[in-house]
Amino acid sequence: MLVNAIKEYQLRVDDQLKQRFSTLEDTAPQLKAAMTHGALLGGKRIRPFLVYSVGQMFGVPLEKLDACAAAIECIHAYSLIHDDLPAMDDDALRRGQPTVHIAFDEATAILAGDALQTLAFEIVTEAVPGITSEQHIAMVRALAKASGYRGMCGGQAIDLASTDKHIDLKALTQLHNMKTGALISCAVELALIAANAPKDQYQTMMEFAHAVGLAFQVQDDILDIIATTEELGKPQGSDAESNKSTFPQLLGLQGAKDTATQLIQEALSALAKLPYNSQLIADFARYIIERRI
Helix, strand or coil: CHHHHHHHHHHHHHHHHHHHHHCCCCCCHHHHHHHHHHHCCCCCCHHHHHHHHHHHHCCCCHHHCHHHHHHHHHHHHHHHHHHCCCCCCCCCEECCEECHHHHCCHHHHHHHHHHHHHHHHHHHCCCCCCCCHHHHHHHHHHHHHHHCCCCHHHHHHHHHHHCCCCCCHHHHHHHHHHHHHHHHHHHHHHHHHHHCCCHHHHHHHHHHHHHHHHHHHHHHHHHHHHCCHHHHCCCCCHHHHCCCCCHHHHHCHHHHHHHHHHHHHHHHHHHCCCCCCCHHHHHHHHHHHHCCC
16 A cells, blocks of 8 residues: 555656656756756655645645645755765766756856756746635745744754764754754645644644654665665765764664654654544655665
């Protein structure tokens, strides 16, 4: 069930992205090609999956979730393009393929990231039957906060500043709650906004999202040690090579695995409080720490 749902939502959001890229004029063909390359390299589509699956759990039709799913994937794609740049992580491979600055050039990669970021906000403000202007505004605020200084960009800045330095577990957790967790939490929040979820259920689902977001990063740190370059789609051991602080570095490999398991248990406990069939999302939470990619 989970595998089929992941595949279904992957295909759905990819179709949404392709449709939107196809409507872009060919005034800057190289930029358009770079945006397409960066956004459609493949990948797990974790964030769109959460938009769709949480929205469906609350009874929201998929058509009302398409814009949110496409928008958050544009933000994620932009972040990866910029993360791979020489001034950031300086990676040549992403999902087993050349990164955007390698496939094109550095200036085009910067512009592709910028254009995907702004396209996300264009998409999330599209008129959708059944979504009010107040909901659109709330979606824009959630996406902007998760993407910017208080979220992903701020987390990346802390990450860069922490390279070649020892940071403690509290600082590392804050870093990844911002850099990785904020956008994952935002995916859940966008679905909750679309659903007009009751306040108490909203808060419970955000507790779930927070735990899953951090567990995802802990597992990524683990995979950087135990997975192969082929599985990762990028060089194995790149975190150690870049002298970054990681959860296994601070807690040991088993300690990091225990932390990831504890976080998923917290997420499942939050789900259990809800009066819905949350089996699909619970299975997804377990998948987070079982995956090899």
